Amino acid sequence: MAGSMLGEVFRISTWGESHGKGLGVVVDGCPAGVPLSEEDIQKYLNKRKPGETRYATPRKEDDRVSIWSGVFEGKTTGTPIAMTVENKSHKSADYSEIASYYRPGHADYTFDAKYGFRDYRGGGRSSGRETIGRVAAGAVAARILSEMGIRITAYVREIGPYCCREEHVSFENIEKSPLRMPDLQMSEQAEEYLASKMREMDSCGGVIECVISGVPAGIGEPVFGKLDALLAGAVMSVGAVKGVEIGAGFAAAGMSGSENNDEFYVDADGGIKKKTNFAGGVLGGISDGDDIIIRAAFKPTPSVFRPQHTVNKDGENIEVQIKGRHDPIIVPRAVVVVESMAAITLVDRMFVAMTSQMDRIRDFYTNTN
Amino acid sequence: MAGSMLGEVFRISTWGESHGKGLGVVVDGCPAGVPLSEEDIQKYLNKRKPGETRYATPRKEDDRVSIWSGVFEGKTTGTPIAMTVENKSHKSADYSEIASYYRPGHADYTFDAKYGFRDYRGGGRSSGRETIGRVAAGAVAARILSEMGIRITAYVREIGPYCCREEHVSFENIEKSPLRMPDLQMSEQAEEYLASKMREMDSCGGVIECVISGVPAGIGEPVFGKLDALLAGAVMSVGAVKGVEIGAGFAAAGMSGSENNDEFYVDADGGIKKKTNFAGGVLGGISDGDDIIIRAAFKPTPSVFRPQHTVNKDGENIEVQIKGRHDPIIVPRAVVVVESMAAITLVDRMFVAMTSQMDRIRDFYTNTN
């Protein structure tokens, strides 16, 4: 789980800079026989496109995916799936100035410290375009999960002081909101808030909640391979995420044990259920059959148009004013990125979990061979 | 990064149940020539012992570590370091009843769902005693880091409504507080709060903050190998942790970009510094030379002595009352566990980061061979 590769059995390898020839991903370990087309991937990629609203960069990102391998006659073959998206609208001129200084809140300085130099065009590998590889792989993972009846849905829960009220959240409303906030009243207020920030040449962050339904109990390993630990690591790896929580999350720290414990009960069908879900669907790192709930906190876009103090590469204190086209908020576009990271992580764990019990392994091999 | 193994170059493999023969860890990838003794490990293990206060289980956990391999004449040899701690006081009788039902908030149900059965004695592998392996490995990692001038310090920041005030936090006070809360006034109030919870046969959670000082800029990889993502995953893998944040964390989601951006400046020595540290020492997943700040939210101990509703293995709804000796709060004992996870993760990343630049690799091999 280093650099740009992720996973143990379902493995992905992403690559690409914002202003190179393109970006993409290789998915290794996808089983054979999954129906898959470029259109399945494209639907996911479109969800991270800037869209038509004023809350996103007017840059045209008409990202068309191309599948190079691993799919034959409409189905995956079990061999690696390589996908590429070409960079079309890279006007490098926009970015030439930023080569000379370190933008506050960006990775310019740390890339230079690590590598000795950097591809300064549009953030290079630290650009938000890096998520194209994640989302293309996430679309494959989501396709696999849908074959097992598992559904992943994320939405924007908070922007500034505006937070969706749980009773007003309906998943059908997500795409009705330009901010992907399914409490439409809060969405409107958040829009106004965001507009005011834009007038102030400033930017916003927010919180995304992701709900995974249909996961059977028993997925995840104890200790380091805990399902929630791997989900947290995967979601925290998304640029701009500064915090992750599961279930009650930070609120759990303030609760008493008798409040926080989810009591078990047997339902009408004899299934074991929990009366509440403060655990967020994971106990001891292993799924408990309930919805898995993750939340991620995104910091505000660092590219603000106000003048800022910083240093240049000659070691001088300077004042800068960032130009170009930048999202005043990236949170709505990041919804599909969070879904993708959750899907990629979960598929890998579900594959590993197939080896938890000797009886089931024996049955697997006896029934088929 | 699955199951009970962690790391890529500095790798650990932990094992052990609360009521088996013992627990331990193998550390592979420790460089040769690190001064190391059993006493170095023991100091760390002692920090996770229940201690003398009333806020911890009266169980005697006189955990003595034994080093079996990898150390010769007081120094590591570069080969795997195996360490064991024997289980001494396992009165299995205390736990026999819980074999028949699923304790709320515990992993009993999910272990059964995953493995078909479980070692029910004292939680088995999901017991807090599992952290012995983490802490022993963490002691080795911390020893390596100290050779490079890096120091990791964690403390309890919040218990219930009581939160250390930043200006009152002094690291020297940590061990003066029975709760490891270095704002001693808050510590006293938290003690009272905790006592009230104990009278109510209830339990508490809390928040731990961990500060890593002395890390050079340039550690961590972009994308999935981000330093903060790996730290988050590692800390979230500690039992009872439900949330993790870096720097401003969830608060960053509510800030504007102009507030949240840490402006750079050149200090008197020509070093590049940040005026603030909302980033928590990591930009784009790579260390920026500033203190790295992580916080972890721990849920309250699930073993409360109040009656609770749950189900038994026969699928019946029942009421249970947990007996035995249980910590009303585990957060102070978890401080060294968080330090250990941070140390293990950071050492691994510092080793990987040695290969970031061709010039430095060439120098490394030219100078020595």
Place this chain on the structure above:
Amino acid sequence: MAGSMLGEVFRISTWGESHGKGLGVVVDGCPAGVPLSEEDIQKYLNKRKPGETRYATPRKEDDRVSIWSGVFEGKTTGTPIAMTVENKSHKSADYSEIASYYRPGHADYTFDAKYGFRDYRGGGRSSGRETIGRVAAGAVAARILSEMGIRITAYVREIGPYCCREEHVSFENIEKSPLRMPDLQMSEQAEEYLASKMREMDSCGGVIECVISGVPAGIGEPVFGKLDALLAGAVMSVGAVKGVEIGAGFAAAGMSGSENNDEFYVDADGGIKKKTNFAGGVLGGISDGDDIIIRAAFKPTPSVFRPQHTVNKDGENIEVQIKGRHDPIIVPRAVVVVESMAAITLVDRMFVAMTSQMDRIRDFYTNTN
């Protein structure tokens, strides 16, 4: 697959030096529900003991295994299995001289070059005793395989100029030969050959063949995860192995395609079989249902009692005469080590192969949850 850890889903972590406190292994990723006792492990370890014959060191290696974790009520629990063997008869005095020079054919020089110093007592980590961890893990893997009807058998095929004739090889004879050569006539001649080498204060190598029966077709991944590639790497990692081949091996290089191709046919039961098995049971890196055949070439024991030229740590050319107790041949004792490496590798691949087809994954999760 670095250092002392191996595997992806079924993972092992070995440790220990010949003259430390002991040696052992942690097995992570073993499924729950495998019947396992210390006796199962001990049987395997006994096969690598020096035994009673004159062809092995008179050192007493009464290696008793102890299982510390991962087994409860006679069955594995799915959590890590830690096993230790204490070092009993380490008369360090025997080895003190060799600290000062580099024995030809041993790893003394390369360990110093790599680590700056070494545990010189009896070879430390490069001792043949290192295989204790491999064999203990191999016993677990073999136990899992036997649950699926898979059997691994290795034997000594060649010693010096004496090679078992295929038509005289019967697996029942393996343990009847003090050299584990199942062609008993060749075994006798090899014994005489070995005796002559011992009189000459010299040593011998040999070739081990390993046969794996009952593996279903379809195990192994294309490209780097080929079953034969992983078997080759695993067997080559055994000390003293200098060559590995699959099926016809090096002889295949001299054959024509029409000779070497194994023609397929349909047998009476409708099964697809091969008329010959030059492939050694693997085509394109994937098992074909036939016996898997691996051979490993072991170099002669480097500890010969004849005077040899070498250098000391002061950089002087010297003549040395190695003392102590050393096997004139280690090949018969290595038979169980080869079996172990094959078992460990195969279990891991069989676990990974469970995720090759979407239909079977869906069935797995649908049938059970």
Place this chain on the structure above:
Amino acid sequence: MAGSMLGEVFRISTWGESHGKGLGVVVDGCPAGVPLSEEDIQKYLNKRKPGETRYATPRKEDDRVSIWSGVFEGKTTGTPIAMTVENKSHKSADYSEIASYYRPGHADYTFDAKYGFRDYRGGGRSSGRETIGRVAAGAVAARILSEMGIRITAYVREIGPYCCREEHVSFENIEKSPLRMPDLQMSEQAEEYLASKMREMDSCGGVIECVISGVPAGIGEPVFGKLDALLAGAVMSVGAVKGVEIGAGFAAAGMSGSENNDEFYVDADGGIKKKTNFAGGVLGGISDGDDIIIRAAFKPTPSVFRPQHTVNKDGENIEVQIKGRHDPIIVPRAVVVVESMAAITLVDRMFVAMTSQMDRIRDFYTNTN
């Protein structure tokens, strides 16, 4: 080390089928600052092209590489390097018949057994074209090694009964031979032998030797991470390889210890050298500073034009005659593939080996930060 990914710090991920849109590789973990151009890669790829001789398929494989990412202003940036080669001349019609039956010696049957179906066009992922990704990554690895003064050279040592005589082997002659056999007299005889096999509608295999010069002592880990074990696994993963040996290899099994031990001596410059190199440059899995010698046995091309017996997918015994264009020998074209696997493996180990000694790690971080 599974599927199509390889390596721990220097990691590659290959993909592509013979008749899909293209093939390629992602290299993650390449340090920043390595001079690299498409031409560097192309030179390597050209070495695996069919060439102009009659001993290779007349298929036109005009494989042009394209670098998509990870290189900026002529140097690597430290981020993933994605490379693609488009498939141009895929006349799928040639291969339509083979969809219905299993070719002897090919992976048709095992792919079906594993995945349930296969991309039957030209072997799909099991085609020799799969090596394009290996060679492109190998070119990057070789570029890194050349920065450290390490050179990797492979050549054809044996074809049929013709074996290069050691004293006639001169690396400058390699490219003078259409078979890459640097003993030019043997090369001529092998050409005649090969011509006779072609007349008989048959095919040949052979042995490749690979020599790595300039590797410092101390590279490789004990136990499973042995340099020779990883080289063996990597080379055995090349399609058609059935055996691998290091140094004296299988011949070592027939030698006595006094013959096989390489005696050390101190040379005029005070360096520690070996009088012979039966070890092949590796002792105890760690490089000893001498040339590293690997040999790989390639089976004959399975696509022979003679009639063969086999089975079809309906489970019937049939006779087939393979059509199309196939190499009568692939060994000369595989030379660069073996070099590539050696380079990829060695770079990864050299990166890991930088963390062997605490003193050197401390120096590394102290000198630079």
